[in-house]
Amino acid sequence: QVQLVQSGAEVKKPGASMKVSCEASGYTFTAYYMHWVRQAPGQGLEWMGWINPNSGVTNYAQNFQGRVTMTRDTSIATAYMELSNLRSDDTAVYYCARGPPLSRVARGAFDIWGQGTMVTVSS
Amino acid sequence: EIVMTQSPATLSVSPGERATLSCRASQSVSSNLAWYQQKPGQAPRLLIYGTSTRATGIPARFSGSGSGTEFTLTISSLQSEDIAVYYCQQYNNWPPYTFGQGTRLEIK
Numbered sequence: 001q002v003q004l005v006q007s008g009a010e011v012k013k014p015g016a017s018m019k020v021s022c023e024a025s026g027y028t029f030t031a032y033y034m035h036w037v038r039q040a041p042g043q044g045l046e047w048m049g050w051i052n053p054n055s056g057v058t059n060y061a062q063n064f065q066g067r068v069t070m071t072r073d074t075s076i077a078t079a080y081m082e083l084s085n086l087r088s089d090d091t092a093v094y095y096c097a098r099g100p101p102l103s104r105v106a107r108g109a110f111d112i113w114g115q116g117t118m119v120t121v122s123s
Numbered sequence: 124e125i126v127m128t129q130s131p132a133t134l135s136v137s138p139g140e141r142a143t144l145s146c147r148a149s150q151s152v153s154s155n156l157a158w159y160q161q162k163p164g165q166a167p168r169l170l171i172y173g174t175s176t177r178a179t180g181i182p183a184r185f186s187g188s189g190s191g192t193e194f195t196l197t198i199s200s201l202q203s204e205d206i207a208v209y210y211c212q213q214y215n216n217w218p219p220y221t222f223g224q225g226t227r228l229e230i231k
Contacts, residue, residue: 035220044210044222044223044224044225045159045167045210045212045222046222047218047219047220047221047222049218059217059218060218061218061219062218062219063219095166095167097167106214106217107155107214107215107217108172108214109157109169109172109173109178109212109214110157110159110167110169110212111169111172111178111179112169113166113167113168113169114166115166116166
């Protein structure tokens, strides 16, 4: 079945970097956009950006410009999201989510979600 | 940036009754509107896309309507398993894709 499996929880110190992985299975990894969304404790959903797994082209939310890097390894159908210079307010669950097919120019809902990765930033 | 506003923040409905959740966009998003359901400790799940199309496996009691700036998610007969937080999302004008703040649905 179609699924996204993310890496495990992390605890980081302020100023450090984090890198979350998202392994796709059950579909053609390079045919669909991959988004990253985060959710702070008790809060709503915040979109961080997307990557085109075929070309590697990315599009980041302005709030994360300069701190976020999204990459992929097509040989293992895995997307990565790295966030640097972590602050306490980066404590959140980070999700990867499949977007529409590449033919839809990123205009589409997020139909498959990973299980989430809890990242805690604390000194 | 398009701001999505959901109402009410919390909705209490008796089992078997209808639940109506609202979502307003700060400018037109055409029909590019999705609804997600999130249960405690779980990832969001896509319910509705394109304003009114149910995602795979979503029961027929869930329906979406609206266009432009005003949208509605209706659960025709509330079941206990529908207790969750519901989010609307626009994907018409990006970046960024934006979500509403959520409506918490409770059993009365």
